[in-house]
Amino acid sequence: xxxxxxxxxxxxxxxxxxxxxxxxxxxxxxxxxxxxxxxxxxxxxxxxxxxxxxxxxxxxxxxxxxxxxxxxxxxxxxxxxxxxxxxxxxxxxxxxxxxxxxxxxxxxxxxxxxxxxxxxxxxxxxxxxxxxxxxxxxxxxxxxx
Numbered sequence: 359x360x361x362x363x364x365x366x367x368x369x370x371x372x373x374x375x376x377x378x379x380x381x382x383x384x385x386x387x388x389x390x391x392x393x394x395x396x397x398x399x400x401x402x403x404x405x406x407x408x409x410x411x412x413x414x415x416x417x418x419x420x421x422x423x424x425x426x427x428x429x430x431x432x433x434x435x436x437x438x439x440x441x442x443x444x445x446x447x448x449x450x451x452x453x454x455x456x457x458x459x460x461x462x463x464x465x466x467x468x469x470x471x472x473x474x475x476x477x478x479x480x481x482x483x484x485x486x487x488x489x490x491x492x493x494x495x496x497x498x499x500x501x502x503x
Contacts, residue, residue, distance in 0.1 A: 371425055379422035390489075391415045432478075435464075435471045445481050455480075 394411035396404045406414065420427050432444065441461075442452040456463055456470065461480055463470050 371421055371427060373425075376421055376425040379418045383419055383422040432474045434474050435466075436474055436477055438470050438472065441472045441477045444477050445484065 391411065394406040394414050396406060398404065417427060432440070436444070438452055438456075439449055442449040445452065447455070452461075455461055456472075461472055461476055463472050465471070
């Protein structure tokens with residue numbers, strides 16, 4: 359990314375920002391972020407709520423990884439294609455999850471729609487399960503040491 363800057367909204371993601379993000383991610387190693395605090399110009403510290411803090415951490419990790427960042431908002435009702443992308447599964451896998459009643463849906467004509475809140479809840483649950491699985495593997499590996 360040498361010699362380039364990407365304008366995203368009113369923020370420039372340049373080599374300096376990417377380097378700072380990379381340094382921060384490197385310092386964290388494999389430790390999970392417990393909280394994010396913002397210090398205002400008058401010295402007041404504001405603890406960010408969990409979801410906003412996770413968003414900020416994701417932004418920093420994305421910038422550190424390759425210097426690019428894309429954000430979007432989701433409509434209240436999602437198509438199965440969009441829902442699958444949000445959850446991180448293929449559309450056929452999502453359709454199997456729907457058939458197993460893992461996600462509530464509604465029909466709009468012949469189209470299946472999912473509520474954003476249901477999709478985001480399932481995604482958070484799956485992410486939590488992955489984090490727990492990694493932690494369980496780490497503990498199991500420590501037992502061998």
